[in-house]
Each structure stands twice: as structure tokens, then as C-alpha cells.
Amino acid sequence: MKIKPHSCRIVLFLACSLVFLQDDANSKLPHAGLIAAGATHSAALRSNGSLWSWGFNHFGQLGDGSVFARNAPARVGSENAWLYVAAGGAHSAAIKTDGTLWTWGCNEYGELGSDNNAYLSIPCRIGADTTWTAVSAGCIHTMGLKSDGTLWAWGRNFDGQLGDGSYTDRSLPVKIGPDNSWVAVSAGTHHTAALKSDGTLWVWGGNSAGQLGDGTTSRRNIPVQIFADNRAPGAAGKIVQFASRDPSDKDIPPGISSRTGARVVWSAVAAGGAHTAGIKSDGTLWVWGYNDDGQVGDGSLATRTAPVQIGTDTHWADVTAGCLHTAAIRSDGTLWAWGSNYHGQLGDGTTIDRTSPTKVDSAIRWAAVSAGCMHTIALKSDGTLWTWGRNTYGQIGNGTTVNISTPVQIPGWP
Template sequence: MNEQQEDRLRARWRRAVRSAVVVAASAGIAALAVGSTAGTAMAGVGAVDEGTPDVSLAAVPVSQIAAGNLHTCVIRTDGTLWCWGNNFYGQLGDGTTANRSSPAQLGTATTWARIDAGSGNTCAVRTDGTLWCWGNNSSGQLGDGTTTKRSSPVRVGDATTWASVSTGSNHTCAVQTTGTLWCWGLNRHAQLGIGLSPHQSTTPVQVGTATTWASVTTGYAHTCAVRTDGTLWCWGSSSDGQLGLGILSYRATPTQVGTATTWTSVTAGYVHTCAVRTDGTLWCWGENGYGQVGGGTGFRTTPLQIGTATTWAKVDASIDSSCAARTDGSLWCWGKNTSGQLGDGTTTHRPTPTQVGTTTAWTDGLAVSYHACAARTDGSLWCWGDNTFGQLGDGTTTHRPTPVQVPLPD
């Protein structure tokens, strides 16, 4: 077996193992889908309406949403940070390893600005430009120079110029206000963008010397980033074409995806990637076993345009599923739906974008995993999908195939 075949088999095996936990816990959700009409299965037709917001639960709207495998965190507009769900590794950051089915504030700081959640870890940037991480640290993905898990935020270095952060399964990357890009954690598939050595780094290492990086996103074993000139670059594993380079191997350093200079944002799922261009078009590529690429069959090694719409505003890709918001305020999801994470009232996988409810009041604030969360224009927060560990934040562990409003304390 060559390296390419081994990488592809390993990626699928890891997905199967991680999915098994959720599949077993989500068996009850299928009963909720019984009675869904055939119209629900059609993209944008007969979609389930998720109800009227309870304004008493939306006293302080959210500005940032992050969905880990089994936990959720949000930053509210008042700069406070709240997390809930699974806490096995301390990824909720509250100093404990106790699960929470309702939002719990992390400390008393009101200076949180940006956040992202990995499989069992979380990282966030404060308004003073400092970077903090907590949770699982088995591969050094917290960047604190150790492999010790942390149940409270630990500062990453002493820099005060961090602008944004993205944390994947075992590695983390972040962009500084200087336009430089830094990565740390596991590097087995060259996902740090610095070649195959070292095998892992427990502190941030700079990716090349460019000072024009605008944003970065991390998947299971690959990384992609957009530069200020609108070009898109990817590196790491491409076992299923997730780099968009037309290959099924890997790239040890950043490699440009095509020649387009109109990319505005990119999001890395587990083994697939999606991105939006300045003309409002949506593109995806990589593993497509559940239709998470949003078109055609089989994996895609180069970017595939999803439909012909030119009104896509933002997309978020995760574990075999994707969701995207349009400029008209509608929300669409596709791909794997075992846990009801597509929000269409069923557990049927969707190979093309399917509208979530009928409301057109969604913002571009969204996050996707085995569950999904999104914000509306009225400031309310809604979540759906797997809820085994209370990651939907509604005070229960009941799975939800349609959005349910999250009660955020005032």
C-alpha cells in the first residue's frame, strides 16, 4: 500500500470512529423525523419553519459562534465568552471537566473578540491582541509549549498582535495584524505549512515569510488561507482532494489554488473545503461521500461551483457537512445529516444545499459540526443537531432536527 492509499484509508477510518459516537447517541432523532413530507427533502421547498423567537431570551446578541465536535462557544456583543456541551478535556474553559447543557460564562472578562473551536479544544483572541487556548493538548495544539490539557485559558506566547485563530482536530493556525501566519500542533501531514519536520510543534512557528495573509482555516490534516490579494492557498493532506490542487497526495508548504484573485473567505471541513468569491459564488471540493461538496458524486480534487447563485455571503464546513448563508438572509445546509445537523427536520443526507426553515432573518454568523448554530438579525441564537452532551445549550440533551432557540442569560 502506498502513502496516498494509506492516507485515504486512515482519514476514512478516523471519520468512521468519530462518527460512531454520534450515530449511536443520535438514534432517537430519527423518530423526530418521521412524518416529514417529501417536500422537506427538496432544496428550499416545504422547509420546516423553526418558530418565532422569544425576545426575552435574546437580551444580549452574539457576535461570534464556534462549534467544536461536541461543544459550543459564543462571544456576545458585550465581549463576554460563554461555552457549553462536552467538557471532557476542559474545552469549556471553566476550570472543570463537567459537561454543561446551558451556556456558562467563562470568567468575567469583557474583552473577547474572536473564537474558534476544535474537536476538543478552543482558542480565542482578546481585544488587546492576546491569544488564549484551552482543552485537549495531546499534540501541542494549545501552543503553550506543552502537551498538557488545560481546563482554563492559557496564553499563547507574549504577542499582542493576534488578529484571528482557527483550530482543527490536532493543529491550530492564527494570523497576526502584521499579516504573518503562524501554526502549531501536529504536523504529520505537513498541515503546519513548514514541511514534514518537525513532527509536531508545541509553540507557534511562522509559515514562510509572507506578510499578506488575511485569514486561515484548519481541517483534520489540511490548512487553507486567503491572502490580501484575493489568492487562495492550501497545504497538508489531500487524501480526498481537499487542497483543491488536483492531487491526492499532500503539499508541504502553501500552494496556490488555481489563479483566481477573487476569493474572500475559505473554510476547511474534516476532509473537504468550501470558499466564497467576491462575485457571491460558492465553491467546494474534497471528500464527498455524504454530498458535503454540494454537487456531483465522488470526491473533487479541484473547486466545484455550487449551483449558479451569486448571493452567497459566508460558508462553514465541518465534519462531512456544510452550511452557508445568503445575502437575502436565508440559510442552507447540505451533506451528512445523521444527527439532524442540516436542520431540515429529517436525518436524510443532502447532496445539494437545502434551506433551513423559511425565515430570511439569518445573519452570516454560523458554525457547523455534528450540530450547528446560527444567529438571527434580532440577536437570537439557534442551534440544532446532536445534543448528547448538551451542546445545543437549551438545557436538555434532546436531539433537535430543527433549530431551537438558545437561552442566553442577560
């Protein structure tokens, strides 16, 4: 079903306020792609491979063939062949077990990758490839990984968030650089972060709040490598290389003093509204960017233009970044959240903002978490699905439109 192309811009601005959202797509995590929190909608896979979605649906982002909001999970099609799902500003994307990529929802800037601007309320296959392994839906752009390690991008590109060296929107997937070593990608509001197989971290796109972590506030339209000095917590980040097409182009950009420091290996990354979070292979957690609501988690409200270590814990396993909040899971299965809590999106039973990680509840069985614009969804190790936060459009999925500040279980999972 095609939808008349009313503009998404106003709705997305209202939904995400100053910034929009991200959706995690970290292929290295065992539960990656099973749940996805978008700006004002949610999606999740069941153990039988069926796909379900709920929340705001004006642009068909639920994929159920309608444009009506759902306050409880609605099935997307009848197939049991879904493997990976991502939810963006007003669009969604998913991969089937056969490696095909499907998208639906708002398409004002080509974020569906269908070579036009038609909005769709049911999944549409993108191209003929059967090698897609991961996908991440940003506010108005989309990123995808193929099994050969190549990275692809499409949609809005005014801040260079696609990473193709231009500021031109793309309505079809475009390959990002010559590399075939990408293993994880996360699309934020207007920026993107990704990991290579050697554990290096690369970022590009909008940088008005330092969300790229390169020590500047200059936008980048090609991937730049980020280095966080692991010799001292909170040390300044340094760019070590631009992903230039010219091998001789090794200049250090303005605001960066050197390429010095030991090699750092990153294991996870999440791009949010205007902040970014990453976990190193040593289990330490680092966050940077916009921090007016405490979403960096370093106990302050100061914007950070370079990675800052959060506490001294070395057991962080998974992280997700929303519009104005952040959530992470430790290796012991505990879930922690911080940042804006106006709608209860931190899940701690209050609506008080937190500037440092706060334990969500007493459970020690959390396995995956996804932060939307103002709500959060998570899976426990027993496969049960839990949600909390803003619920204006039914994005919590519990059959109501009442905000909830503590995790509520959604029937049907596992």
C-alpha cells in the same frame, strides 16, 4: 487547572467518525469569531464581551475550570474582554480585545501552543504578543493571524497541516513562510486553507480525498495556490504556484497540466473534515473534496479533487464546513445546508442527507453560521443564537441531550 493527560485520540475518533471538524476563522466577515462549533462542544460571545461555552468537556475544552459536560452555556471566567473565539476537536482558542491569545483543553500534540503537553481547563495566555487578530482551531492543530499579516501554526503536523515545510509537531506558534499578506485562515481536520490580501487561495496538509483542490490526492506541507477556472462551472482547479522558499522552484506538481486561466479572487474559505468550500468575489460558491454524504453539494456523491461550482447563484456571502456537512448564507440572509443529516445537523426538520443546498427555514435574517462535527450553530441579524443537530453531550446548549433537527433558540443572546 491542569488536567491529567489522558489521550484525546479515541474520543476524537468517536466524536468525528471518519473525519473530524473545522472551525471558521475568516477575518473578512463582520461576524467572524462570534460563534464556534467544535467537534462536540460550542462557544459563543455575548454583546458585552463575555465568553460562554457548552457541550463535551472531558479535556477542559469549555474553559470553565471543570471537566464536566454542560448542556447549557457556562461562562468562561468573569471578563468582558473577549473578541474572537474558535472551537476545535477537543480544544478552544480565543482572542481578547487587547490582542492577546488564549487557549485551553486537550494538548496532546501541542495544539494549545503553550510549549508543553499539559491539558488546561481554564484559558492560558500564549506568549506575550498583543497583535493577534484571528484564530482557527482544527481537529488537533491551530492557526492564528497577527495584525501584521503574518500566519502562525502549532499542534499536530503529520500531514503537513501546519504548512511549515515539515511533518514535525509544534508546541509553540511557528511562522508560516515570509509573507505578511494573510487575511483569513481556516483549519480543518488535517488540512488548512487561507486567503491572502490579493484574494488568492492557498491550501496545505492532508489531501487523501482531494480536499486541497489541486487536482491530486498528494499531501502538501507548504502552501500551494489554488485556481478554479471561472470560465466554466465545474472546470478543473489548477495550481499556479507553490509557496517554495526557492524563487526558482516553479515546477507544476504531478497531476496538474498547466497554470492557465484568468485570475480568481476569493472572498471566503472554510476547511472541513475532508472537504473545503470557498466563495469568490463574484458571489459564486465552490466546494471540493470528500463527498460520500453529499457535502460538496453538486448533486452527486462523487469525490472532487478540484473546485466545483455549486449551482449558478452569485449571492453567497458566508460558508462553513463541518465533518460531513456544509452550510452557507446568501446575501439575502437565507441559510442553506447540505451533506450528512444523520443527527439533524442540516436543520431542515429531517434526518435525510442532502446532495445540494437545502434551505434551513423561512428566516431571512441569518448573519453567521458555524458547522461542528455533527451540529450547527448560527446567529440571526438580531443577535439571537440558534443551534441544532447532534446533542449527545449537550453541544446544542438547550438544557437537554436530545438531538434536534430544526433551529432552537438559546436564551441569553443578544
